[in-house]
Amino acid sequence: xxxxxxxxxxxxxxxxxxxxxxxxxxxxxSPHLEITYLGTAGFIIQNAARTVVLDxxxxxxxxxxxxxxxxxPDTALIRRIIPHADDVLVxxxxxxxxxxxxxxxxxxxxxxxxxxxTVMVGRTAGLPSSQxxxxxxxxxxxxxxxxxxxxxxxxxxxxxxxxxxxxIATPPPWPPRMxxxxxxxxxxxxxxxxxxxxxxxxxxxxxxxxxxxxRADVVCLCAIxxxxxxxxxxxxxxxxxxxWIIPCHWDTMMTPLHAEPxxxxxxxxxxxxxxxxxxxxxxxxxxxxxxxxxxxxxxxxPATVEKPL
Numbered sequence: 001x002x003x004x005x006x007x008x009x010x011x012x013x014x015x016x017x018x019x020x021x022x023x024x025x026x027x028x029x030s031p032h033l034e035i036t037y038l039g040t041a042g043f044i045i046q047n048a049a050r051t052v053v054l055d056x057x058x059x060x061x062x063x064x065x066x067x068x069x070x071x072x073p074d075t076a077l078i079r080r081i082i083p084h085a086d087d088v089l090v091x092x093x094x095x096x097x098x099x100x101x102x103x104x105x106x107x108x109x110x111x112x113x114x115x116x117x118t119v120m121v122g123r124t125a126g127l128p129s130s131q132x133x134x135x136x137x138x139x140x141x142x143x144x145x146x147x148x149x150x151x152x153x154x155x156x157x158x159x160x161x162x163x164x165x166x167x168i169a170t171p172p173p174w175p176p177r178m179x180x181x182x183x184x185x186x187x188x189x190x191x192x193x194x195x196x197x198x199x200x201x202x203x204x205x206x207x208x209x210x211x212x213x214x215r216a217d218v219v220c221l222c223a224i225x226x227x228x229x230x231x232x233x234x235x236x237x238x239x240x241x242x243x244w245i246i247p248c249h250w251d252t253m254m255t256p257l258h259a260e261p262x263x264x265x266x267x268x269x270x271x272x273x274x275x276x277x278x279x280x281x282x283x284x285x286x287x288x289x290x291x292x293x294x295x296x297x298x299x300x301x302p303a304t305v306e307k308p309l
Contacts, residue, residue, distance in 0.1 A: 010252065010262040013269055018287050032293045033196050035218070039257065039288040040096050041202035041249045043220055044082060045191055050144045052191055053085045054200050054220070055097040056104050063254050070175040071095055073103040077257065081289070082108070087143045089191075090114035091202035092155060092183040093121055093168055095176065096253045105131050113141065113148070117168035117184025124171040137187050137210075145194060150187035151211065156204020156228050158266075190214060196294055199240055202249065204228050211239040218242060218294070223250035223267045226275065233272070237279040245276045246284045246292070261288055 036044040041055040058081055059074040078100050085108040088101050098118060102125030105112045111133050112122040119134040135141065137150035155162050164182050172180040188210070189200040199216040204225035219242045225232040236245070250269050251261040263269060269285070276283040284292060 010265065012260050012262055013250075013287075017270060017273065018285050018290065019292070032295055033193055034291055034293050035198070035246070036291045037246065037248065037286040037288060038081070039251055039261065040253050041091065041200075041220075041222060043200065043246075043248070044085075045193070045198060047193065050146055050193075051085050052143055052146065052148065053082060053088045053104065053110070054189060054191075055091055055202055056082060056088065056100045057096050057253065058082075058100055058257050060253055060255065060257055066095075066178055066254060070173070070177055071099055072175045073100045075103050075107070078103050079107050081257070084108055085110040087111045087113055087148065089148060089150075089189050089200075090118045090187075091153075091189060091200065092186040093117040093181050094164060094183050095178050095181045097202060098181060099176075102127055114150075115185035115187060117182060120168045120171060121176075121181065124174045126174075135187070136185065143191075147190075147192045149190045149192075151190060151199075151207075151214070153186040153188045153201070153203065153206050153210060155183045155186050156222075156225055158204065158224070158228060190216070199242070201225075201236065204232075206236075208235060208239060211236070214240055216240040216242040217244065219245045220248050221245050221276075223247045223269060223272050224264060226268070226272050227266050233275045233279050237276075237281050242281055244282045244284050246286060247272055247276070251288065257288065 033047050040057045042057050043054045045052045058077050088105055088110050090098050090101050098121055101112055102122050105127055111131050113133045116134055119132045122132050135150050137152040140147050140149050166182040167184045168182050186203055191198045196217045198218045200220045201222055204222055219240055250267045252264055255261050273283040273285055
């Protein structure tokens with residue numbers, strides 16, 4: 001680990017914290033749904049017929065560039081890691097959730113779906129109107145045989161304040177600087193595949209009333225929220241009644257994708273996993289680019305947990 005990282009107290013997750021990479025917990029020959037963790041709040045959800053990507057952020061520029069220079073997507077890396085996508089869902093328009101989404105849509109022809117701020121970013125980055133779909137949430141959107149729905153939410157406060165608040169009402173510079181990308185409307189996503197319902201909570205807060213009418217098999221849950229929102233895990237489990245929770249948004253976003261990630265200093269990842277289990281839910285902690293295969297039937301455990309790409 002670099003000296004500057006040791007000086008500010010950054011830690012790295014331990015290998016033993018993660019799901020076993022060689023587990024065989026079901027019938028691998030059965031139909032399955034695969035979930036890949038991209039780091040930060042990013043996921044790929046796919047089966048043989050459909051690929052939906054949430055908050056992809058693979059480029060991960062370092063600390064100096066993030067703070068002082070325009071942020072440029074790493075197009076070659078995006079193409080290699082996500083060669084196909086049908087729809088790209090963005091939970092909010094901060095740089096670590098949206099920077100790579102327009103490039104991914106341009107490369108694959110996928111739709112970019114999200115708030116007015118998200119669509120503004122997509123348009124500024126050069127996507128045609130045919131690939132942009134704006135939503136204010138609470139509407140079912142067909143995605144092949146699947147359905148996706150945005151649930152209005154709110155961005156969590158970090159150390160007492162919301163970073164880069166507000167909407168993106170006019171075209172931002174492209175490539176943007178970090179400060180150019182306000183969060184806009186925050187959306188939690190429900191992805192209903194017919195056999196498995198996944199709820200994606202990509203920020204450190206949520207609105208109880210918006211989750212109360214939903215149920216989930218899997219919740220992708222932002223680990224930062226545990227420190228800043230009381231009863232964060234308990235409320236999610238009580239409201240959504242999931243079988244499994246996949247922790248996300250626990251890494252600093254500023255190490256290269258294939259390097260050892262650093263934990264966000266405020267995140268107690270073992271404590272987060274322990275609290276999920278104590279709330280009556282099974283935690284599924286994945287390394288960056290780790291993959292889970294779920295059987296078509298949601299009453300059993302994930303079929304396999306695979307090694308990172």
